[in-house]
Amino acid sequence: MSALGDAVKEAKCRYDHERYLTRRTALLASRQPDPVTLLSTEDLAYVAGIVDGEGTVYIAKKKTTMYPILAVGMTHRGVIEWLCQKLKTPKIWINNKTGIRKGTNWRPQWIFRLQGRRAQIAVAMMRPFLKVKAVHAALLDTYPIDARIAPGVKIAASEINLKREEIRLAIKKLNRRGRAAMGEGET
Numbered sequence: 001m002s003a004l005g006d007a008v009k010e011a012k013c014r015y016d017h018e019r020y021l022t023r024r025t026a027l028l029a030s031r032q033p034d035p036v037t038l039l040s041t042e043d044l045a046y047v048a049g050i051v052d053g054e055g056t057v058y059i060a061k062k063k064t065t066m067y068p069i070l071a072v073g074m075t076h077r078g079v080i081e082w083l084c085q086k087l088k089t090p091k092i093w094i095n096n097k098t099g100i101r102k103g104t105n106w107r108p109q110w111i112f113r114l115q116g117r118r119a120q121i122a123v124a125m126m127r128p129f130l131k132v133k134a135v136h137a138a139l140l141d142t143y144p145i146d147a148r149i150a151p152g153v154k155i156a157a158s159e160i161n162l163k164r165e166e167i168r169l170a171i172k173k174l175n176r177r178g179r180a181a182m183g184e185g186e187t
Contacts, residue, residue, distance in 0.1 A: 035088040036114075036122045043086060047122075048129035050079065057123055057136040058175055059143070059168035060115075066164045068140055070119040073111040080110040087122070089114060120145050136171055143167050 039047070051057070055072040072083060073095055080092055095109040114122055120140055123130075127137040144160055 034118060034121060035086065036118060036125060039086065039125070044126055045129045047083065047086075048126035050074075050083070051123075051126060052130055052132040055133070056175060057119075057133055057140060058171055059140075059164070061168060064161070066161075066168055067116045068119045068123070068143055068145065070114040070122055071111055072113075073109050075107040075109055077110045080112045083112045087112075087114065087118075117145055136174055139167050139171050139174075 050072055051070065054074045055070065057068070057070055059066050059068050072080065074080065077092070084090065084092055089112065091113075093111040093113065095111050120143060123133075123137045123140050127134065127141070130137050144163055
């Protein structure tokens, strides 16, 4: 009876997975193209220059969830608004770590952010134009963003998470500041 029960469970898992794939394919086919993919070559090159100079590429980690982020922070709000308008990102953050609360004369820093698949797509499209963040982009290209456990699929989550953590730590090392980041001053 347990062999029959296992066969039923396996058939249900297969059915659930096939249903999931069919629905996901239909959903993806009905979506509008991402605005990131519609940028002109000139705009891509301009955004890549901004990212190289004022931006950062990293992988955020919250408990067991990890996702890529592309962020740009600067005091010129107009450029950040242009990025939001071009990439259809509705929210602009203000960085309160810039001394605004302390009553200093610093100008506020505005932050634009793309997360998840959109960040990965944007970085991949900008990759030919990136100089400083070229290694970050190459690492992010290998990040398994679509590796999710779906109904009826048994993915070894530990393998996926190990790969994600490896890439996250490599990018984190590239983003380090100071002499230690450049290999100087280490004992």
